[in-house]
Amino acid sequence: AQSVTQPDIHITVSEGASLELRCNYSYGATPYLFWYVQSPGQGLQLLLKYFSGDTLVQGIKGFEAEFKRSQSSFNLRKPSVHWSDAAEYFCAVGFGNDMRFGAGTRLTVKP
Amino acid sequence: NAGVTQTPKFQVLKTGQSMTLQCAQDMNHNSMYWYRQDPGMGLRLIYYSASEGTTDKGEVPNGYNVSRLNKREFSLRLESAAPSQTSVYFCASSGRTGGWNSPLHFGNGTRLTVT
Numbered sequence: 001a002q003s004v005t006q007p008d009i010h011i012t013v014s015e016g017a018s019l020e021l022r023c024n025y026s027y028g029a030t031p032y033l034f035w036y037v038q039s040p041g042q043g044l045q046l047l048l049k050y051f052s053g054d055t056l057v058q059g060i061k062g063f064e065a066e067f068k069r070s071q072s073s074f075n076l077r078k079p080s081v082h083w084s085d086a087a088e089y090f091c092a093v094g095f096g097n098d099m100r101f102g103a104g105t106r107l108t109v110k111p
Numbered sequence: 112n113a114g115v116t117q118t119p120k121f122q123v124l125k126t127g128q129s130m131t132l133q134c135a136q137d138m139n140h141n142s143m144y145w146y147r148q149d150p151g152m153g154l155r156l157i158y159y160s161a162s163e164g165t166t167d168k169g170e171v172p173n174g175y176n177v178s179r180l181n182k183r184e185f186s187l188r189l190e191s192a193a194p195s196q197t198s199v200y201f202c203a204s205s206g207r208t209g210g211w212n213s214p215l216h217f218g219n220g221t222r223l224t225v226t
Contacts, residue, residue, distance in 0.1 A: 094211025
């Protein structure tokens, strides 16, 4: 069955440190992949998306993600985290008429 | 520049009561969606509407009904609320024309508590 797994429920990083959030998917065909961010009490905002082409995609707020077909992964990275990046992050896969979401990773940023 | 607008933002219901969640988008999108968000489970699709006049069940449709009133509006109705429907509900729309060539755009959500 098609699924999206985010192995880390909660991650804490220090401000200025690098960040990597993991995402693995199970999907037979070439996937449409997305990362969204959700601040408390808000809806989800698109960070970046991958459809085809260059496997390293750039998004908003300095985020990037790399699609690795051999590992069925689409990990999100940021070289230097800012306090305003504290939020919940969701990986998603477009599947049929549905977009399937992972359970989310909550990011805490230490001063 | 409203995007997707949901009302109400908060609602408390007693078991057995009914209510309708309203959603409107101003991006001229064909597709609209209702998701529910529960802790540790991400978002799950309740119903969607690929175009005006059509609706289809998603992953968790039981206990809900929807109406695509026109191209802009897509409402979600709970006929007889149950505590298991306590959740945060998100409406979304997409300009997708095939596959997922266009992402979802979300409203700010409705936090529903059923006691």
